Amino acid sequence: MEKKLFSIVGFLIIATIASIVLFSGGCSKENKSSTEAEVIQDISSLKAENANSATIQIECAGTCENNEICGARWNIPSGIIECTCSGCVMSITKDNPSDRSTASRxxxxxxxxxxxxYLYREHGTQNYLITNYKQTFYDLAEYIEINYILNDDPSEIFSLTFLSKFESTDLKAPPHTVLVDCHGSCDTSAEKCVEVYNTNTGEVYCKCQSDNCKMKIEEVK
Incomplete structure (x- = not known):
């Protein structure tokens, strides 16, 4: 199954912006903008402050009646994730060695x-299924990775991420949240235009270094 653009596997991008930012620059290392450089620097600082993390991963698997595809959807406006049918079973995997709270802020x-x-603006549809949802919790941030398919077509898996940053550990501190998305094509078919988070360096970048692979950062309001 071909995994198509936009993905991340870590935790990741902080845009210090006051209004909506849409950044579409090439992902070649020689072509990084000052905005992207600031984002990467912020991530490195965040990683140093939040070495220990906890993760929750959610998947729905099984068989639905009437040829419906098993998956998960967000209940709007509650923000609750639900499996699509009774034959679709939710599995929740936790990795929490530091025993930190996994109650989302x-x-x-x-x-x-x-x-x-965003799906409607980018793809012209709101017919989606979430195939994998992963949320990582840090002291001052939460990182959400979402894999999804569109229009009941499992042959293409898309992904994107959200990062919420908090000014303090105060539970009432409001989050600053951004969406991060790599999209486009790579120079070879073996490469993927997806988001990558290097846990060793704190750097965030598009996996293939091609001018055709773009990174977009958008503030969530």
Whole structure:
């Protein structure tokens, strides 16, 4: 199954912006903009402050009646993730060696609504299924990775990520959330235009270094 653009496997991007930012620059290392450089620097600082993390991964698997595809959808406006049918079983995997809280401080209602709106703006459809949802919790940030398919077509898997940053550990501190998306093509078919988070360096970048592979950063409001 071919995995198509936009993905990340880590935790990742902070845009210090006051209004919506749409950044579409090539992902070659020689072509990084000052905005992307600032984002990468912010991530490195965040990683140093939040060495220990916890993750929750959610998947729905099984068989639905009436040829419906098993998967998950966001309940709007509650932000709750639901499996699509009774024959579709939800599995939840936790990795929490530091025993930190995994109660989300992100505004999940806003994130869910922004996700659906983004799919409509980018793909012209709101017919989606989430195939994998992963949320990582840091002291001052939460990182959400979403793999999804469109229009009941499992042959193409898309992905995108959300990052919520908090100014303090105060539970009332409002989050600043951005969406990060790599999209386009690579120079060879063996490469993927997806987001990558290097846990060793804290660097975030598009996996293939091609001018045709673009990174987009968008603030969630």
């Amino acid at each position: 992100s505004d999940m209602e806003k994130i869910a609504a922004h996700f659906v709106d």
